[in-house]
Amino acid sequence: MRSRWMSVGSSWRLVAALFLCSLWVDSPGLWSEQAATATKEPLAAESVAADGFAGSVAVVGVRLFDGERTVPKATVVFSQGKIIAVGAEVEVPEGAVVVAGEGKTLLPGFIDSHTHSWGDALERAVVFGVTTQLDMFTDPRFLRQVQAEQAQGKPLPRADMISAGVLATAPGGHGTQFGVPIPTLTATDQVKDWISDRVVEGSQFIKVVIEDGSLFGREIPTLDRQIVAAVIVEAKRHGLLAVTHTHTLEGARMAIESGTDGLAHLFLDHAADDELLRLAKEHGIFVVPTMTVLESATGVASGTSLVADERLAPFLNSAEKVNLAKAFPSRGLTMSVVEETVRKLRAVGVPILAGSDAPNPGTTHGASIHREMELLVGAGLTPSEALKAATAAPADAFGLKDRGRVAVGQLADLVLVEGDPTAEITATRSIAAVWKRGLPIDRPAVSAQQRQVAEAQAEASRPRREAGLVSDFESGVEAEYGFGWTASTDQFLGGKSVVELGWSPEGAAGSDGALLIRGEIREGFAYPWAGAMFFPGSAPMEAANLSSIETLTFDVRGAGRFRVLLFAQSLGQTPTQEEFDSTDEWRTVHIDLTQVQNLKMDGFVAFLISAGAQPGEFELRVDNVAFE
Numbered sequence: 093m094r095s096r097w098m099s100v101g102s103s104w105r106l107v108a109a110l111f112l113c114s115l116w117v118d119s120p121g122l123w124s125e126q127a128a129t130a131t132k133e134p135l136a137a138e139s140v141a142a143d144g145f146a147g148s149v150a151v152v153g154v155r156l157f158d159g160e161r162t163v164p165k166a167t168v169v170f171s172q173g174k175i176i177a178v179g180a181e182v183e184v185p186e187g188a189v190v191v192a193g194e195g196k197t198l199l200p201g202f203i204d205s206h207t208h209s210w211g212d213a214l215e216r217a218v219v220f221g222v223t224t225q226l227d228m229f230t231d232p233r234f235l236r237q238v239q240a241e242q243a244q245g246k247p248l249p250r251a252d253m254i255s256a257g258v259l260a261t262a263p264g265g266h267g268t269q270f271g272v273p274i275p276t277l278t279a280t281d282q283v284k285d286w287i288s289d290r291v292v293e294g295s296q297f298i299k300v301v302i303e304d305g306s307l308f309g310r311e312i313p314t315l316d317r318q319i320v321a322a323v324i325v326e327a328k329r330h331g332l333l334a335v336t337h338t339h340t341l342e343g344a345r346m347a348i349e350s351g352t353d354g355l356a357h358l359f360l361d362h363a364a365d366d367e368l369l370r371l372a373k374e375h376g377i378f379v380v381p382t383m384t385v386l387e388s389a390t391g392v393a394s395g396t397s398l399v400a401d402e403r404l405a406p407f408l409n410s411a412e413k414v415n416l417a418k419a420f421p422s423r424g425l426t427m428s429v430v431e432e433t434v435r436k437l438r439a440v441g442v443p444i445l446a447g448s449d450a451p452n453p454g455t456t457h458g459a460s461i462h463r464e465m466e467l468l469v470g471a472g473l474t475p476s477e478a479l480k481a482a483t484a485a486p487a488d489a490f491g492l493k494d495r496g497r498v499a500v501g502q503l504a505d506l507v508l509v510e511g512d513p514t515a516e517i518t519a520t521r522s523i524a525a526v527w528k529r530g531l532p533i534d535r536p537a538v539s540a541q542q543r544q545v546a547e548a549q550a551e552a553s554r555p556r557r558e559a560g561l562v563s564d565f566e567s568g569v570e571a572e573y574g575f576g577w578t579a580s581t582d583q584f585l586g587g588k589s590v591v592e593l594g595w596s597p598e599g600a601a602g603s604d605g606a607l608l609i610r611g612e613i614r615e616g617f618a619y620p621w622a623g624a625m626f627f628p629g630s631a632p633m634e635a636a637n638l639s640s641i642e643t644l645t646f647d648v649r650g651a652g653r654f655r656v657l658l659f660a661q662s663l664g665q666t667p668t669q670e671e672f673d674s675t676d677e678w679r680t681v682h683i684d685l686t687q688v689q690n691l692k693m694d695g696f697v698a699f700l701i702s703a704g705a706q707p708g709e710f711e712l713r714v715d716n717v718a719f720e
Contacts, residue, residue, distance in 0.1 A: 145171075145172050145173050145246075145247060145529070145530055145531070147171065147187070147188070147189065148169060148170070148171040148176075148185045148187065148188035148189070149169070149170055149171070149188060149189045149191060149504075149527070149530065150167060150168070150169045150182075150184040150185065150188045150189070150190050150191065151167065151168045151169075151191045151193045151198050151506075151508065152167045152184065152190055152191070152192065152193055153165055153167065153192065153193045153194050154166060154167070154168065154193020154194070154196055154197065154198045154508070155193070155196065155197040155198070155512060155514075156168065156178070156197070156198050156498060157197055157198070157199050157200075157476065157479055157483075157498075157513070157514055158178070158200070158497055158498040158499060159200050159479075159480060159483045159484030159487070159496050159497035159498060159499075160480055160484050160497070161476075162476065162514050163180070165180060166178060166179060166180055166182075166198075167179065167180070167181075167182040167184065167193075168182075168198055168498060168506075169182060169184065169185060169188065170504035170506070170527070170530050171185070171188075171504075171530065172530065173245075173247055173503060173504055173529035173530040173531075174501060174502065174503060174504055174529075174530070175498060175499060175500055175501065175502050175503075175504050176500060177500065178498060178499060178500055191508070191525065193508070195510065195511070196508055196509060196510055196511070196524055197508070197509050197511065197512055197513055197514070197519070198498065198506060198507070198508050199221075199479065199483065199498070199506070199507045199508075199509065199513070199520070200483040200484070200495065200496055200497055200498050200502075200505060200506065200507070201221060201222070201223025201224065201483075201495065201503075201505030201506055201507055201526070201527075201528065202220075202221050202222045202223065202224075202446075202461050202482045202483065202507065202520075203222070203223070203224040203225075203226065203445075203446075203482060203483060203486040203487060203492075203495070203496060204217065204222050204224070204225050204226065204251075204446065204447055204448055204450070204457075204458075204460075204461045204464075204482070205226045205380045205445040205446060205447035205482075205486045205489075205490075206226065206228050206356055206357075206380045206382050206447025206448060206449045207225045207226065207227050207228065207447070207448060207449070207450050207451075207457060208227060208228060208229055208230060208449070208450070208451065209225050209227045209230055209234075209238075209253050209255070209457070210230055210231060210234050213225070213450070213451070213457045214238070214250035214251045214252075214253055214457075215249065215250040215251075216409075216412070216456070216457045216458050217250070217251040217457040217458035218249060218250050218251045218458065218526060218528055218533055219407050219458055219526070219533065219535050219539060220404070220407065220457075220458030220459045220461065220462065220523070221458070221461075221507040221509075221520070221523055221526050222251050222457070222458045222461050223251050223252065223495070223505035223507075223526070223528050224251055224252045224253075224254065224486075224492070224495060224505070225251050225252070225253050225254070225457070226254050226255075226447070226486060226490060227253050227254065227255035227256065228255075228256055228259070228299050228335070228337070228356055228449075229256060229257075229258065229259045229267060229299060230253075230255055230257065232257050232258060232293040232294065235253070235255050235257050235293065235294050235295075236293070236294055238253050238255075239253075239294050246529075247528055247529035247530060247531035248528065248529075248531070249528065249531060249533055249534075250528070251458075251528070252495075254296050254297070254490065254492070255294075255295065255296055256295055256296070256297050256298055256299040256335070257290055257293050257294060257295035257296075258274045258275065258290060258293065258295070259274075259298075259299040259300070259301055259337070260277055260286070260298060260299065260300045260301060260315065260319075260323045261274075261276055261277070261301040261303075261314075261315065262276055262277065262278065262301075262313040262314050262315050262319075263276040263278060263313060264276075264312060264313045265301060265303065265312055265313045265314050265315070266301050266303040266305070266312060266314070266337065267301055275289065277315060277319050277323070278319075279319070280318050280319055280322040283319065283322040283323050283326050284326055286323075287323065287326040287327055287329075287330060287332075288330075291330055291332075295332070296332070297327075297332050297333040297334070297335060297490065298323065298324075298327040298332050298333070298334045298335070299334075299335050299336070299337060299356060300315065300320055300323050300324065300334055300335070300336045300337070300347070300352065301314065301315060301336075301337045301338075302314055302315060302320060302336060302337065302338040302340075302343040302346060302347060303337060303338060303339065303343070306340075307339050307340060307360060307361055307423075307425070308339075308389075308420075308423060309423060310587075311616055317346055317350065320336070320346065320347065320350045321350040321351065324350050324351045324352055325351065328351070333353045333354070333489075333490060333491075334351070334352050334353050335352060335353060335354045335355070335356045335380075336350075336352040336354070336355055336356060337356045337357060338355065338357065338359065339357060339359050339360050339361070340359050340360075340361050340362075341359045341361055341362040341363075341364070341365070341368060343359065344358075344359050344364075344368060345367070345368055345371065348368070348371045348372060348375050348377055349371065351375070352375075352377060353377060353378070353489075354377050354378040354379060354380065354445075354489060355377065355378075355379045355380065356380050356382070356447070357380065357381070357382045357385075357386070357449070358379065358381040358382065358383075358386065358430050358433055358434070359429075359433070360386060360389065360390075360425045360429055360430065361429070362429060363429050363432040363433045363436070364432075364433040364436050364437065369436055369437070369440050369442075372437065372440070372442045373440050373441065373442060377442065378442065378443040378444070378445055378485070378489040379437055379442055379443070379444055379445065380444075380445045380446075380447040381430060381433075381434055381444065381447075381468070381471075382447050382448065382449045382464075383427070383430055383431075383434070383464060383467035383468065383471065384448045384449065384454065384455050384460050384463050384464045384467060385448065385449035385452045385453075385454065385455055386427065386430050387419075387427055387454065387467065388418070388419045388420050388452060388453050388454030388455065389419075389420045389423075389425060390419075390420075390422060390425045390426055390427055391419050391420065391421060391422025391423075391425075392419055392427075392454075393416065393417050393418055393419040393453070393454045394416075394419070394454035394455065394460075394463055394467075395415070395416025395417065395454045395455055395456065395459070395460060395463060396416065396417055396454075397463065398416050398456075398459050398460070398462065398463055399413050399416050399417060401518075401521055403521040403522050403523070404459050404462070404521050407459075407535060407536075407539055408456070408459060409539070410662065411661065411662070412456040412459065414662065414663060414690055415451060415453060415454070415455070415456055416454060416455070416456055416459070416460075417454075418453035418454055418666055419453055419454050420452075420453055420454075421619065430471070431470070431471040431472070434468065434471035434472060434473070435471055435472040438472055438473060438477070443485050443488070443489055444468065444473065444477075444481050444485065445481055445482075445485050445486045445489055446461060446464045446465055446468060446478065446481040446482035446485075446486070447464065447486075448460035448461055448463070448464050453666060461482055462518070462520050462521050464482070465478040465479065465481070465482055465517050465520060466478075466517055466518055468481055469517045475513055475514050475515060475516065475517040476514045478517055479513060479514065479517075479520075483496045483497065484496045484497050503529055504527055504529055504530035505527065505528055505529065506525075506526070506527045507520075507523060507525075507526050508523070508524045508525040508526075509521075509522050509523055509524060510522035510524055523535070555573075555574075555628070555629060555630060555634075555636050555637065556636070556637040556638075556639075557573065557574070557628050557636050557637065557638050557641070557719065558640055559640060559641055559718075559719050559720050560572070560718060560719065561716070561717075561718045562574075562626065562628075562717040562718055562719060563577070563607070563626075563716075563717045564599075564603065564605070564715065564716055564717075565595060565599065565605040565606050565607050565714075565715055566599070566603065566604045566605045567604075567605060568595050568605070569593055569594070569595050569607055571626065573628065574626065574627050574628040574629055574630065574636065575627035575628075575629060575630060575631055575632055575634070576626065576627065577593060577607070577624055577625065577626050578593075578624070578625050578627070578632070579591050579592065579593045579623075579624060579625075580621070580622070580623060580624070580625045580700060580702075581611070581621065581622040581623075582619065582620050582621050582622065587614070587616060587620055587621075588614035588615070588616045589611065589612060589613045589614050589620050589621065589622040589703075590611050590612050590614070590622060591609065591610070591611030591612075591622035591623060591624075592609075592610050592611060593607065593608070593609060593624050594607075594608040594610065595607065595608060596608040596713060598713060599713075599715045599716075600647035600649070600678045600715040600716055601647075601678065603715060603716070605715070606647075606649075606713040606714060606715040607624060607713065607714040607715070607717075608711070608712075608713055609623055609624050609701065609703075609710075609711070609712045609713075609714065610710070610711045610712075611623075611703065611709070611710060612707075612708065612709045612710065613703050613704070613705065613706065613707050613708060613710065614707060615707050619705070620705055620707075621657070621700070621702045621703070621705075622702060622703050622710075623654075623700050623701045623702030623703060624700070624701050624702075624714070625698055625699070625700040625701075626698060626699055626700075626717070627697070627698045628696060628698070629697070632698075633659075633697055633698070634697070635660075635661050635695040635696060635697050636696055636697075637693075637694045637695075637696075638693040638694070638696040638719060639692075639693050639694040640693075641685060641693050641696075641719040641720070642684070642685055642686050642720060643682055643683065643684055643685060643686075643719070643720040644656070644682075644683040644685060644699065644717075644718075644719060644720075645680060645681065645682050645683070645716070645717070645718050645719075645720055646680070646681055646701075646714055646715065646716060646717040646718070647678050647679065647680050647681075647714070647715040647716045648672070648674045648678070648679060648680075648681055648712060648713065648714055648715075649674065649675070649676065649677065649678045649679070649712070649713045650674050650675075650676070650710070650711050650712035650713055651674065651675055651676050652673075652674055652703065652704065652710050652712070653671060653672075653673055653674075653704040653706070654671070654672055654673075654674055654701065654702065654703055654704055654710075654712060655669045655670065655671045655672070655701075655702055655703075655704055656669065656670045656671075656672070656681075656683060656699055656700065656701055656702075657669045657699065657700040657702060658670070658685075658688060658691060658696075658699050659696075659697040659698040659699065659700070660691055660692060660693070660695055660696045660697055661692070661695035661697060662690055662691060662692035662695055663690055663691060667700070668688055668689070668690075668691065670683050670688070671704070674712060678715075680716075701714060
C-alpha cells in the first residue's frame with residue numbers, strides 16, 4: 093500500500109491554543125454590523141495642537157474620587173497632558189474648555205492589572221476607560237513597538253502598556269502554548285542570563301509561572317521551588333518586581349516564601365488559610381484576584397452581563413460580544429473559594445488590585461474591568477475600595493508615580509461617569525467622557541473608525557473561496573487551494589494523544605485515493621483531540637471569505653464517533669463542534685453551516701476532523717471534501 097505520512101510535529105501550534113480558549117490572535121474585521129454609537133450626545137471636543145495635546149480643560153462642580161477618597165464637589169483643570177489644579181475653589185483658566193460635572197463623578201483612568209495585549213487591545217481598552225494595562229505576557233516585538241511610541245510622550249488614543257514581556261516558565265509549561273517561541277528555564281544557573289535578556293527586551297517586571305495544570309485536568313511541566321526563588325531574587329537585583337501565576341494554595345504559598353511581590357491570580361482549590369494570610373501580610377505582597385476570568389474557569393460566562401448592559405453594549409464589537417459570552421468548561425470549581433479569600437485578604441489589609449486577564453473566555457479588553465470591580469464588591473470590598481483597586485492601588489504596587497490618582501502633576505488620564513460609583517459600582521459603566529493624557533477619546537468615532545479600518549483590511553486580505561471541491565486525495569494529501577492539511581493533537585498543551593496523516597488508495601466509490609487519519613486519544617488531558625485540520629486561507633489561521641458556502645460535505649469510512657471542529661473569527665476564541673458517526677462502510681457527512689450558531693463564513697479560519705473525546709485508537713478515511 094502506498095502511503096505518505098505527515099507527523100504531528102508539522103501541526104500549527106496556534107490551533108491547539110485556540111482550542112483551549114487561549115489563542116493569541118489579532119482579529120481585525122470582527123466588528124458589529126451596526127456602528128457603535130453613544131447613548132447620549134458626546135461632549136464638545138477640545139482643540140488639539142500639532143503635538144497632540146489638547147488645550148486647557150476644566151471639569152467643574154464634579155464629584156471627585158481621587159483614587160482614595162471622595163470630594164463631594166470639586167473643579168479639576170488639566171493642560172498639556174497633566175493635571176494642573178484640583179480643589180473646591182479652583183479658578184477656571186481663561187479660554188479653557190469647561191465641562192459641567194454636576195451629577196457626574198470624575199475618576200482616575202482605570203488600570204487593568206492583568207491583561208495580555210496585542211493587536212488593537214490598547215485602543216479597545218481606552219474606549220471603556222482603561223488608560224493603562226499591566227500586561228502579563230506578550231510578544232517582545234509588540235512590546236518594543238509600543239514602548240517606542242509611548243516614549244515619545246505624545247497622547248495617543250489608546251491605553252498605555254506596562255509589560256512583563258516573556259514570562260518565566262518550564263519547557264512545555266504554561267505560556268509555551270501560544271505559538272510564540274519563548275526561552276524557558278530548566279536550572280538555576282540559567283536564571284541570570286534569562287533575566288538579563290528580559291531587561292534587554294524591555295520587560296518592566298517579571299512574571300513567574302507555578303502551574304502544573306492539575307486543577308484543570310492537565311499534566312504540564314512547571315518550575316521548581318529553586319528556580320522560582322532564583323528568578324525572583326535576580327529580578328529584584330535588577331530592580332524589577334516579580335509577580336507569580338498560580339492557581340493553587342500551595343503554589344501561592346511557595347511563591348510568597350520565595351519572595352514574590354504579588355500574585356497574578358487567586359487560587360481555586362482552597363480558600364486562604366491563616367498561614368497563607370500571615371505570609372501575605374508579613375511579606376507585604378499584593379494580590380490580583382482576576383475574579384472575572386476565575387468565574388469563567390468555573391464554567392460561568394462572566395461577561396454575559398456586560399453584553400446585556402445598554403451602557404456598554406453599543407461600544408462592544410461583535411467579536412467581543414461573542415467572547416464575553418464564553419466560559420471555560422466546568423470542572424466543579426466554585427467562586428465561593430475565591431470570594432472567601434478576597435474577604436480574608438481585605439480583612440488583614442493585603443492590597444487588592446483589579447485585573448481581568450483579558451482576553452480569555454468571558455473577558456475582553458476594557459469592558460471587563462467593570463465586571464471585575466463589580467465582583468470585588470460582591471466579595472466584600474466597598475465600592476470605593478473597588479475603585480481604588482482599579483486606580484491608586486495598582487499604581488502604588490507597580491511604582492507608577494504619574495497615574496492612578498487625580499492630583500496636581502499626575503497624567504490627565506481621566507474618566508467621567510454619570511452617577512456615583514462610590515455608592516453603586518456599576519455606575520462606572522455610564523461613561524460620559526475619557527481623556528488620555530488630556531486627549532479626549534471620541535468613543536463613538538474610535539469604534540466606528542476601527543470598524544471601518546478593520547473591515548477594509550479584512551476585505552483586502554481575505555481570499556474568497558467559492559463552492560466546490562477542497563480535496564479528492566486522488567494523488568496524495570493535497571488541497572485545491574489554501575494552506576492545506578496538517579495534523580493536530582492535544583500534545584502541545586500537555587495532552588498525550590497522537591495522530592498521523594497518510595494517503596491511502598482506498599477511496600470512496602472506488603476512487604483512487606483517500607486521506608487516512610490514524611491515531612489514539614489518550615487519557616491525561618481534559619479536552620483531548622487528534623485529527624486533520626484544513627486551512628482555506630493562504631497561511632495557517634488566516635481567515636478566508638467563504639460567504640457563499642452553506643454546507644461542508646465529505647465521505648468517511650471507519651467505525652466510531654468523530655467530530656468536526658469549526659474555527660471562525662465570529663466564534664471568538666473557541667471553536668464550535670459537530671459530531672458524526674462513522675461505520676466500516678463509506679457514508680457521506682453533511683454539515684449545514686447555516687445552522688451553526690454565531691458562525692459567519694466571511695471570516696472562516698479552519699475546520700478540524702477529529703476523533704471523539706473517548707480514549708482509544710482510531711482510524712478514519714476521508715474523501716471528497718467539498719464546500720457547497
